[in-house]
Amino acid sequence: MTTLTLTPGAVTLDDLAKIYWTEASVRLDPACHPAIERAQARIAKAVAGTDAVYGVNTGFGKLASVKIAADDTATLQRNLILSHCCGVGPAIPRRHARLLMALKLLSLGRGASGVRLEVVTLLEEMLAKGVTPVIPAQGSVGASGDLAPLAHMAAAMMGHGAAEFEGKVMPGDDALKAAGLTPIQFGPKEGLALINGTQFSTAFALAGLFGAWRAAHSALVTSALSTDAIMGSTAPLQPEIHALRGHRGQIEAGETMRALLAGSEIRESHIVDDARVQDPYCIRCQPQVTGAAMDVLRQAARTLEIEANAATDNPLVLIDADVIVSGGNFHAEPVGFAADMIALAIAEIGAIAQRRVALIVDPVLSFNLPSFLTPNPGLNSGYMIAEVTTAALMSENKHLANPCVTDSTPTSANQEDHVSMAAHGARRLGPMTDNLNRILGVELLCAAQGIDFRAPLATSDTLQRVVARVRQDVETLGEDRYLAPDLEQAAEMIASGAIVSAAGIDMPELLT
Numbered sequence: 001m002t003t004l005t006l007t008p009g010a011v012t013l014d015d016l017a018k019i020y021w022t023e024a025s026v027r028l029d030p031a032c033h034p035a036i037e038r039a040q041a042r043i044a045k046a047v048a049g050t051d052a053v054y055g056v057n058t059g060f061g062k063l064a065s066v067k068i069a070a071d072d073t074a075t076l077q078r079n080l081i082l083s084h085c086c087g088v089g090p091a092i093p094r095r096h097a098r099l100l101m102a103l104k105l106l107s108l109g110r111g112a113s114g115v116r117l118e119v120v121t122l123l124e125e126m127l128a129k130g131v132t133p134v135i136p137a138q139g140s141v142g143a144s145g146d147l148a149p150l151a152h153m154a155a156a157m158m159g160h161g162a163a164e165f166e167g168k169v170m171p172g173d174d175a176l177k178a179a180g181l182t183p184i185q186f187g188p189k190e191g192l193a194l195i196n197g198t199q200f201s202t203a204f205a206l207a208g209l210f211g212a213w214r215a216a217h218s219a220l221v222t223s224a225l226s227t228d229a230i231m232g233s234t235a236p237l238q239p240e241i242h243a244l245r246g247h248r249g250q251i252e253a254g255e256t257m258r259a260l261l262a263g264s265e266i267r268e269s270h271i272v273d274d275a276r277v278q279d280p281y282c283i284r285c286q287p288q289v290t291g292a293a294m295d296v297l298r299q300a301a302r303t304l305e306i307e308a309n310a311a312t313d314n315p316l317v318l319i320d321a322d323v324i325v326s327g328g329n330f331h332a333e334p335v336g337f338a339a340d341m342i343a344l345a346i347a348e349i350g351a352i353a354q355r356r357v358a359l360i361v362d363p364v365l366s367f368n369l370p371s372f373l374t375p376n377p378g379l380n381s382g383y384m385i386a387e388v389t390t391a392a393l394m395s396e397n398k399h400l401a402n403p404c405v406t407d408s409t410p411t412s413a414n415q416e417d418h419v420s421m422a423a424h425g426a427r428r429l430g431p432m433t434d435n436l437n438r439i440l441g442v443e444l445l446c447a448a449q450g451i452d453f454r455a456p457l458a459t460s461d462t463l464q465r466v467v468a469r470v471r472q473d474v475e476t477l478g479e480d481r482y483l484a485p486d487l488e489q490a491a492e493m494i495a496s497g498a499i500v501s502a503a504g505i506d507m508p509e510l511l512t
Helices: 014-022 031-049 070-084 096-108 117-129 147-158 172-177 190-197 199-229 240-246 246-263 265-269 287-308 333-361 385-402 422-427 429-453 460-474 484-493 498-503
Strands: 004-007 024-030 086-089 137-138 163-167 168-171 315-320 323-325
Touching: 004 014, 004 096, 004 168, 014 096, 014 199, 014 287, 014 333, 024 031, 024 096, 024 117, 031 117, 031 315, 031 323, 070 147, 070 190, 096 117, 096 147, 096 199, 117 147, 117 190, 137 147, 147 172, 147 190, 147 199, 163 172, 168 172, 199 246, 199 287, 199 333, 199 422, 199 429, 199 460, 199 484, 199 498, 240 246, 246 287, 246 460, 287 333, 333 385, 333 422, 333 429, 385 429, 422 429, 429 460, 429 484, 460 484, 460 498, 484 498
Parallel strands: 004 024
Antiparallel strands: 086 137, 163 168, 315 323
């Protein structure tokens, strides 16, 4: 298994994507250890003192005014973790849980949390040996940190709760022992440092971002294929049009589509004497829409890259000022806004793709393609209901794209009276991306079918490779057949990036 050595505060989106897609292990750069140890020493000093320090020798939340005796600080941390294990619902995917653990390591590595190196080492070893806490998906409101889900992570470190090891779910204690690891007893502030933070929300937002960006690449390919299938014009792709507006995403989307369509015999066949003056917006405005969505995803990406490198627990140990200060870095509002932006981008990429599907199956608009792309309409229905399915998925994504950060509700006896709702704002991105991948998958099948009908004229060499990749898994549709497996195969080609790989051209980068 690959192990990445990361420097807290300097981790890039590329690093985070590698952790997510490959489930790589993570170790912190040892250069951050002295700062971690200095912060822990400052916590030890506070424990020995008489001043009340939140979460070190006091209760939590509304109970912060209750002073805790020095002999009870370890029990305080244990009780904190166990009482906060109130997550419900299905367990999150392992890929997300491992990213969450890596993000927590980065936060602790900033040297402001006050934990011992033993805590950091145990997280590193759990990642290296494949011990993954079972973390329920529901229960966080995105402030004061992702308390419930992160408590389930911390509980597994203590030997409580459950964890997955070598494909089996077992009690946390058994999983650690099976991997040759020892459960930890948290010292002062350590349990609080682990559960106060935005790592659950950020992990899911990053996962949504990575999936959405991959889908945006696929949408550039499917939209180019659809353009040729309906014998659309490439004039709106002229670079001067996009340069005059100046948006990076639009410029790059137009450039990518030009590269995909370059050399198409289908396009050359109707450049002269085409009775159509303009194509519908879903063809003509693809760079403007998908490109704008790409720019929105980039804005979210910048926010999430910063958040991944942030110290987000409370209180924080400020070594230079020699103080331990309660603040609000656990509030996930930046992540919530980023998740809402990603949701909007996903919904819009799917909305315009759905209109392209509707265009291709409609003989009035598809420039002489047969009704619903079947060679024998009437007896056969072709892709009629596949298009209906895309409409259902598009509508579902519209509903899911409603903002979550505006839905704050007070919690914890009004101590936590404004929360971000970033957790479920980020969690909804996975189902939305699945819907988008299925919409684009149907477009892929319809566009490839349309290209088949244009024979003997051929599309570009680049897009011919894409059609050939489709035909490896899904045959051209002749007589009606059971279509559900075809739709799933196509969605998987989108989700995996297979059609982008088949095209074999450079795609826009998320952050440069």
